[in-house]
Amino acid sequence: MLLDRRSFAVGSAALLSGCATVGPRTLAGCTPLPRVDVDPSRVIRTVAGLRPYRRSGFVVRAEALGDKRLVHNYGHGGAGITLSWGTSKLATELGLPGHSGPVAVLGSGVVGLSTARLVQEAGFPVTIYAAALPPDTTSNIAGGQFHPFALYREDSITPAWKAQFLRALEYSWRRFQIMVGDDYGIRWLPTYDEGDTPDLYLPDYPPINQVLSPPQFPFALAHAVRYDTMYAETGRYLRQMIRDVEVAGGKIEVRRFATPADIATLPERLVFNCTGLGSRELFGDMDLHPARGQLAILLPQPEIRYAYMGSAGYMFPRADGIVLGGTFELDEWDTTPDPKMIAGILASHKRFYDSFRCTA
Numbered sequence: 001m002l003l004d005r006r007s008f009a010v011g012s013a014a015l016l017s018g019c020a021t022v023g024p025r026t027l028a029g030c031t032p033l034p035r036v037d038v039d040p041s042r043v044i045r046t047v048a049g050l051r052p053y054r055r056s057g058f059v060v061r062a063e064a065l066g067d068k069r070l071v072h073n074y075g076h077g078g079a080g081i082t083l084s085w086g087t088s089k090l091a092t093e094l095g096l097p098g099h100s101g102p103v104a105v106l107g108s109g110v111v112g113l114s115t116a117r118l119v120q121e122a123g124f125p126v127t128i129y130a131a132a133l134p135p136d137t138t139s140n141i142a143g144g145q146f147h148p149f150a151l152y153r154e155d156s157i158t159p160a161w162k163a164q165f166l167r168a169l170e171y172s173w174r175r176f177q178i179m180v181g182d183d184y185g186i187r188w189l190p191t192y193d194e195g196d197t198p199d200l201y202l203p204d205y206p207p208i209n210q211v212l213s214p215p216q217f218p219f220a221l222a223h224a225v226r227y228d229t230m231y232a233e234t235g236r237y238l239r240q241m242i243r244d245v246e247v248a249g250g251k252i253e254v255r256r257f258a259t260p261a262d263i264a265t266l267p268e269r270l271v272f273n274c275t276g277l278g279s280r281e282l283f284g285d286m287d288l289h290p291a292r293g294q295l296a297i298l299l300p301q302p303e304i305r306y307a308y309m310g311s312a313g314y315m316f317p318r319a320d321g322i323v324l325g326g327t328f329e330l331d332e333w334d335t336t337p338d339p340k341m342i343a344g345i346l347a348s349h350k351r352f353y354d355s356f357r358c359t360a
């Protein structure tokens with residue numbers, strides 16, 4: 001199933017395939033954009049990853065584990081890059097006050113690395129323990145858009161969780177802004193999203209956020225929302241985050257924990273659990289489900305300086321390739337890309353770019 005991110009964020013799984021289209025191809029009244037060249041011969045890799053999805057949203061809470069304090073920070077669905085700094089900030093606010101001595105972080109995806117950095121910034125020594133390191137994490141697969149997507153269902157969350165979400169989003173939003181540049185592989189892009197109502201999450205997010213009509217874009221659509229946001233080239237971003245942890249004296253140990261009793265053997269008295277989907281088995285959280293997403297990555301096209309999301313799926317242009325995706329398959333555990341679904345992603349994007357009314 002192909003999903004557009006906006007309809008999912010408000011709890012609907014509906015496709016936008018019924019979007020109204022307008023007239024034949026014409027150069028009049030059309031603001032051009034370059035087309036993505038979608039062709040199977042341009043595919044450089046395909047991947048499938050499992051989003052750690054909970055209908056009721058991520059978990060940030062503290063509990064006792066024997067004589068240790070354990071702070072959970074997992075279940076970010078399709079928004080783990082987006083919310084990484086923010087939920088890690090909430091988690092460290094729960095865990096660090098009153099603590100002295102070294103700290104353990106379980107997990108070396110984007111959430112574990114952000115938590116480790118905040119622990120270091122607060123002056124504590126940190127060791128990351130993780131079964132797998134980048135590039136072998138779900139975080140490496142992420143498209144890298146800063147936007148809350150496929151993260152919760154509106155009918156399953158509480159006001160208290162919503163308040164956590166907005167605080168996390170706000171902290172992340174500010175934190176990513178000061179990381180823009182080549183070292184972390186983060187840049188701003190205008191994003192065109194099929195739809196006619198802009199979502200506003202924070203007073204200043206997303207910026208621009210306006211409904212456009214046909215003279216303002218080349219798509220064969222009646223309207224589209226444009227907002228601006230940041231995009232991370234996730235491989236580069238995570239590499240740099242690991243360097244940051246190490247430069248600040250952090251240690252990284254490859255280790256898998258089978259049960260909470262394994263965690264109890266660690267020397268650290270404060271432990272942050274950032275194991276993503278691993279928390280299902282490790283802590284028996286059966287509300288946590290895999291939501292598989294598949295991507296086809298095309299040869300880079302540096303002239304593409306906009307992102308798109310809608311009924312065709314999504315397109316995020318990155319230095320390491322054009323990322324085409326947008327599928328969401330709940331409770332699918334297989335991380336092998338399915339050739340049929342990949343062909344479907346390519347076909348829907350090809351139709352979309354072929355339908356441009358004018359091109360740059």
Ligand SMILES: Cc1cc2nc3c(=O)[nH]c(=O)nc-3n(C[C@H](O)[C@H](O)[C@H](O)COP(=O)(O)OP(=O)(O)OC[C@H]3O[C@@H](n4cnc5c(N)ncnc54)[C@H](O)[C@@H]3O)c2cc1C
Binds near residue numbers: 049111138275
């Ligand atoms: C196709 C796709 C596209 C996406 N696009 C975006 C996007 O554009 N924007 C966005 O914000 N998000 C996106 N996401 C979501 C994002 O990838 C996840 O929310 C995020 O990676 C979760 O990060 P994490 O650190 O919690 O988990 P992970 O990256 O999975 O890291 C978990 C860590 O915990 C370790 N671990 C797990 N279990 C154990 C154990 N028992 N013992 C020891 N270690 C353990 C793992 O080895 C790993 O190091 C996308 C996801 C997919 C699949």
